Amino acid sequence: MRVEKVVIEGFGKFEDFTVEFKEGINIVFGKNSTGKTTLANFIKYCLTGHLENLEDFRPWHSRKFGGKLTLDGRELLFGEGRIDPDEYFFTSFLPESGDPSYNGFEKIMKILKEHRYNTETATFFRKILESSFERLRRMEREIDLSIKELEKKLGAWYGRRDELKKLLVERNRLLEELDNKKNRFSSEMQKFMREKEKRLAEIDAEIGKLESEREATRRELERMPHRLISLETCKEIEDKVEKLAFSKGRKEELIGEIEVLNEKLAETREKIKELISQVGAEDLEGFMLRIENLKLQAEVLKEKKKHELREILERLKKPLESVENELNEVNEEMVKAGEVLAKGDKKLSLFKVLLLSSAALSLVSTLFSLFSSRYLLILTALGLSLTGVFAWRYFYTKRECAKLERTLSELTAKRKDLMEKRSAMIMEIKGTTGVEDLNSLEERLKRDLNSEFLRRHPYLSAFGKDPESAIDALERRLNELLMSKETIEAALLEKNRAVEELESFMNRVGKEVKSALTEMGFVSVEDMKEAVEVYRRREALEEKLREIEKRLQALMKEREEIEQRVSSVELDSLKRDIEFLKRKVEEMRLDRLEEPWDVLEELYRKKVEYALVSEKIGHIPLLKDKAKKLLEEFLEGYTKEIEIGLIEGYKHFFGAVVNFKVHPDLKVRIRGYEDRELSRTMSKSCLTLIAFLLKKNVSELLEVNYPFIIDNSFVDLDDERVEKVWEYLVEVARKRQVIFFTSDKRFLKKDPIVVLS
Amino acid sequence: MNMILVKDLRFFYYPEGLILFRKEADMARFNVLNYVLNKFKGEKFVFINLFWQKADPITVEEFVLEHLPKDCVVTDELVKELHIPGVETSFEYDYPEFSSSPFATECKCLIFSNGTFTELDLGFLRVKFEEEFVFGDLALGYPSSDLVVLKGFLWREEYERLKHVENAKFIGEVLDKVGDWTKLERALLKEL
Known part of the structure; x- marks a missing residue:
């Protein structure tokens, strides 16, 4: 400017x-x-x-x-x-x-600070303080995304690797199966070849055998006479001859049976005769009369004994039954008396307890009534009344029990008498009849009757133990013999008739056979049979020859087939399996996986990068703190620069070093004399120069x-x-x-x- | 016949920073494997955790067929599943805890004979692997391990010193030293 x-x-x-x-x-x-x-x-x-x-x-x-x-x-x-x-x-x-x-001047201090604030250095610090380091954060996110992408990529690789592993496992399984199949195929093939050779040898042997058999058959056929006959007619003759032979045999059987039946008939007749004579009769009518007589005798004897038994029973049984009835009654009375006495004892015990309780109650209430209220007197009176009632009941019951005991003693004595009486009566029965009781008496009488009857008719003993059953058995035996005799006679009649029919059949058929043989030119049946036998033998040989030829053809065919056969169903199946497995193994795509190392390395590098970026981001607050401190130092740094200017200027003018101290508000002092104004320590010309500097x-x-x-x-x-x-x-x-x-x-x-x- | 137990070689497994030293890791593992196979020729070998459990099955199968002796035992689940012919997969005995990994603190194998286990120290085959964050100034003597991964920030002169060291890998930012700013501060200032 x-x-x-x-x-x-x-x-x-x-x-x-x-x-x-x-x-x-x-x-x-x-x-x-x-x-x-x-x-x-x-x-x-x-x-x-x-x-x-x-x-x-x-x-x-x-x-x-x-x-x-x-x-x-x-x-x-x-x-x-x-x-x-x-x-x-x-x-x-x-x-x-x-x-x-x-x-000093504060406004200039502000201007100075403001000026420094806009300087490059301060702007640099401010930039640090104002920066959000967004790029780093973005980078951190991007790296994180990259890591995720790489992990995904790695995950996909792991997936492919697992798939490959599965395929490989499957392939190895298939290869193992293929090996097994190949081994099995090889052993099956050996087995097949062995069996083929064995079968061919068998066929060759059989062919050789059949050929020699065919030759022998042919030779035999050539040796055999050839005569034409009607086999049907021969068969009819043979049948008829067989029938004749059968009829002859049957006739002989029937004659034998007739002889046996005649013997049986004679035997039966002898037995009937013997039975009739046993009972002392001469014929069948006499036998029947004798049986009726025996039945009558048995009835009479039975009636007689019944009468005897009735008499004994009337004399002994009734008194005994009377004594036993009386004894039963006494027993019943004793049981009843016993029950009543048991109840009486129970009552007696109860009343005894009640009596003692009421007596105790009376005594206690009487004692207390002497010292206490009048209400206890009522309780005493009640206790005494109850004691009286229970005492009356107790003694009454006791008397009743004594009475019952006396009755029971009487019954016992009566029972003893009856028992003795009964024993005496049983002794008497035993002495009279020889049996212990009356039931045995009837049996005894019956036995005696039977033995007496059988003693009179000893032959009946063979038919039963008692007269009635023996007579019935005897009668039954005769009837059986009679029926048997009739049956044999009917059979004899029948068989004789059959013999006659057979003889007429044999005559007729014999004639037919003879004329047929003559017609066919045979001398005898044996001649015909021989011719038929030769004819059949020839036919059989011819059939055998045909069979041999057929068999030979079949064997040749089989041989040819076996020779041509190179495999079996099992081998074919195995071969198919092997081919299938081979194809399957070949079809399996087992591509080697690309190596994952680049991805892993990239992932590792990204992770490190992420860690470094994170470290940097984590360090941002520290950097900002440092930048803030440096900015503050820089903004007030003009004091130092002015101090240097003053010290150098002073030295320039006066050749001496004065250690000036400049305050932020530009107040100038000498170090060590900060409390003194400069005008008090320096001359006017010096002050002018300081102001100029x-x-x-x-x-x-x-x-x-x-x-x-x-x-x-x-x-x-x-x-x-x-x-x-x-x-x-x-x-x-x-x-x-x-x-x-x-x-x-x-x-x-x-x-x-x-x-x- | 003795049985030689080798455990935790974990071929194809490169955890964390070892992924940067795949060749070296493979070599270290092969050194252990070949040493044991040569030393105990004719014996029966039992391998436990021979592979990374997520390894490519085809590579594993080829590895088994190519590098392992016949009739050895590999107990890895993956090998069990693959049914590799000529490889047994079960070992029924209880054995003491040990590791044959060249990266383990103690590298050893076990010899199983007459029902007892004997340890064989393979410490000379150990490979010291280390990874570390560098946020401050780098020590002058670095790196001291066989394989080192440094992660973080290096001044340009530190990087120049390290970049030709083969056993050390660096992941991070190279910074120019300006003023009194620390590495992290400098890295942040680059963002302005």
């Missing part, structure tokens, strides 16, 4: 004043009160639009107040101001009256290029320092315009722009 021209219409002592400035150092020389400060303030007012004591600069003579300024080719009207006045004063204006900049450094930091206006400062410096100030001014003028108002000729190092007077 360069002030090119100043035109003053009216400002202080200046009226219609114009001056032009150039780049670099512009020296405005003038002695005291020639208007240096007025001109400096005019430029300041034009640039900033601010001047505290503006009214003091009203023109002395002219009515016009103002002017203009050309800045970088553009006109700037009086008081228009394009630059912040505070910033301008702090950085680019060094007044004659002394400058208090070293006491401070402005120079702050300007550089803020990179301002405003014209640097120095209003007659440095007048009290020695020549050495004037030189050094000039060096600094030259250095400053390289970067910005310097307008140096001075009254000191030592600074006229070059021609002044204007000399005020």
Whole structure:
């Protein structure tokens, strides 16, 4: 920024004043009160639009107040101001009256910070702080997706691998099965060949045997006579001859049977005769009469004994039965008495308990009634009444029981008497009849009767133990013999008739056979049989020959077939199975899997990458903390730079090192004396130089290029320092315009722009 | 006849960073296998966990037929399922815990004789494999293991030092050292 021209219409002592400035150092020389400060303030007012004591600069003579300024080719009207006045004063204006900049200025501090905030370094830190590192997060997501994709890919590989494994297992199973089938085929083939050879040998043997048999048959046929006969007729004759032979045999059988029957008939007749004579009769009628007589005798004997038995029973049985009835009655009475006595005993025990209880109740209530209320007297009375009642019942029952016991004793004695009486009667029966009881008596009588009857008729003993059954058996035996005799006689009649019929049949058939033989030219049946036998033999041989031929043909055919046969059903089946298995194995696609290592490696790399990105993301807060700290340090870093500038500048001017401390608000102190203001420790010229150095450094930091206006400062410096100030001014003028108002000729190092007077 | 038990060789198994050293891993496993096969020629071998359980079955079948002696025992489930002819798959005896993996802390095999097990140390065939995250500066003596996988960040000069080392693999970012920024900070700053 360069002030090119100043035109003053009216400002202080200046009226219609114009001056032009150039780049670099512009020296405005003038002695005291020639208007240096007025001109400096005019430029300041034009640039900033601010001047505290503006009214003091009203023109002395002219009515016009103002002017203009050309800045970088553009006109700037009086008081228009394009630059912040505070910033301008702090950085680019060094007044004659002394400058208090070293006491700090917060606004400049803010401007400085703001300026630094926009510098590249601060922008870099801010970028860190503001960045969300979205790319990293996106990358993390992308890597995660890639990992998932790769895992999916790997999963698909595992799937293919499992499929392949299944196929391989299946193939190995098929190969195993194929091996088994091949082994089985081989053994089956060997077996088949063995069987084929064996069968061919068998067929050859059979063919040889049949051929020799055929030859022998042919020879036999050639030897045999050939005579034509009617086999049917021969058969009829043979049948008839057979019938004759059978009839003859049957006739002989019948004659034999007739003889046997005749013998049996004679035997039966003899037995009947013997039976009749046994009972003492002469014929059958006498026998029947005798039987009737025996039956009558048996009946009479039976009646007699019945009468005897009745008599004995009437005499002995009735008294015994009477005694036994009486004994039964006594027994019943004893049972009843016993039951009543048992009940009485129970009652007696009950009443005894009740009596004792009521007596105890009476006693206790009586004792208590003596000490207590009258209600217990009622209880005492009740107890005594109950005791009386139970005592009466107890003694009454006891008396009844005694009575029953007496009755029971009487019954026992009576029973004993009856038993003795009964025993005596049984002894009497035994003595009279010889039996123990009356039931045995009837049996005894019956036995006696039977033995007596059989003693009179001893032959009956063979037919039964008692007379009635023996007579019945005897009668039955006779009837049986009679029936047998009749049956034999009927059979004899029948058989004789059959013999006669057979004889007539044999005569007729014999004649027929004879005429038929004669007709056929046979001498005898044997002749015919022989001819038939020869004929049949020939036929059989011819049939055999045919059979042999047929069999030979079949064997030859079979041989041919076996020779041609190269396989069996089993072998064919095995061969088919083998072919099928081979085809199946060949059809199986067992492609080797592509190696998964690239995928695994990629997956591993991605996982590592993911871990690194995650680590980076995790580190973002730490980086931001660090960036924040560095930014803060950087923003206040101007103090250090200014300190260095001051220390170096001071050393440059005075050759000594003073350790300046610059506060963030730009307050300058000496380290170790921070509590003291600089004006208290340094001279005026020194303070002016510090102010100049401070402005120079702050300007550089803020990179301002405003014209640097120095209003007659440095007048009290020695020549050495004037030189050094000039060096600094030259250095400053390289970067910005310097307008140096001075009254000191030592600074006229070059021609002044204007000399005020 | 003695029985030689070899366990956990796990051919075709490359867990984590070992996937970057497939050749070396295979070689280490073959060294153990061949040493044992040569040393105990004529004996019966029992292999337990010989393969990665997810290995390609065709490769496994070929491996068995090509590299293993006849009538050996392989108890791997995969081999059982494949029914490879001439390979037994069951071993009924209880044996003490051990590992023949060249990557295990202790590499050994067992000799089963007359009902007792004897250990044979195969430590000389061990291969030390290591993988490690590198977020700080790399130690100068690195790498000390036989096979190393480094994961993380390396300064360019560290990377230059490592890139010709065959037994070391690096996965991560190579960074240029600028200012006082740490590796993680530098890596993050690259994202701006």
